[in-house]
Amino acid sequence: MNKEFGRIITHLRKKNGLSQKEACAQLGISQALLSHYEKGIRECGLDFLGKTADFYGVSVDYLLGRTTNPNPLGSESDEIPDVDDLEDVNRKKSNTYCMLNRKILINSTAVIYSILAEINNKKLSKCVSEYLSVAEYNVFRKIYSLKENSTEDVFTLNNVEEYCNAAQALNNAKINDIKVNQSIEGPELSDGILSEKFSDSYTSLRQLIKNAEKTLSQNFKLS
Numbered sequence: 001m002n003k004e005f006g007r008i009i010t011h012l013r014k015k016n017g018l019s020q021k022e023a024c025a026q027l028g029i030s031q032a033l034l035s036h037y038e039k040g041i042r043e044c045g046l047d048f049l050g051k052t053a054d055f056y057g058v059s060v061d062y063l064l065g066r067t068t069n070p071n072p073l074g075s076e077s078d079e080i081p082d083v084d085d086l087e088d089v090n091r092k093k094s095n096t097y098c099m100l101n102r103k104i105l106i107n108s109t110a111v112i113y114s115i116l117a118e119i120n121n122k123k124l125s126k127c128v129s130e131y132l133s134v135a136e137y138n139v140f141r142k143i144y145s146l147k148e149n150s151t152e153d154v155f156t157l158n159n160v161e162e163y164c165n166a167a168q169a170l171n172n173a174k175i176n177d178i179k180v181n182q183s184i185e186g187p188e189l190s191d192g193i194l195s196e197k198f199s200d201s202y203t204s205l206r207q208l209i210k211n212a213e214k215t216l217s218q219n220f221k222l223s
Contacts, residue, residue: 005040009037009056013038017201022118055120056070104211105208115189118187124178128171135168138161141160
């Protein structure tokens, strides 16, 4: 097994806020065996390799250190920069409000994907990813076209706003269908558990919830 494997699975486990015990429960192996894999003492079989890739939502090539791109579906770019690589640009160009909300959204998304990794349901993860991706795509297109002289060479589709809304509605319906018709085994969730497990990242998600509910209450007179 590639010597990078142990380092990479250790990094993924810690990045997702999981202890060895929690990861083992999801991957179906003993803590001692996982420890051996992470330290490079033993080599894993193909079944475990595939299960680990599915669990963390990464490609097998990424687990083996053959690519720096974790995306199992591939990408037009072999290297997608980490958020930290963009910090200098954002410090120079973003105001305090933008930086704060950027952090809230990034940390909140990290919590959501950590929970999805533990649930380990491919269909659910796909629906959530498509929902969020289309939302950001739609927002980016609006920002991109604010100036009348903006070229459309970044995009290959035209007049897609209503289809973006339809795609989000479709994925929302699929998520509801999964909730009703599939037995989902996932982590127990509560404010206390999330706060302890995700620390600062959950603080951001809690703020996102507060902001979203305030917006909904103000706009639609909800209580």
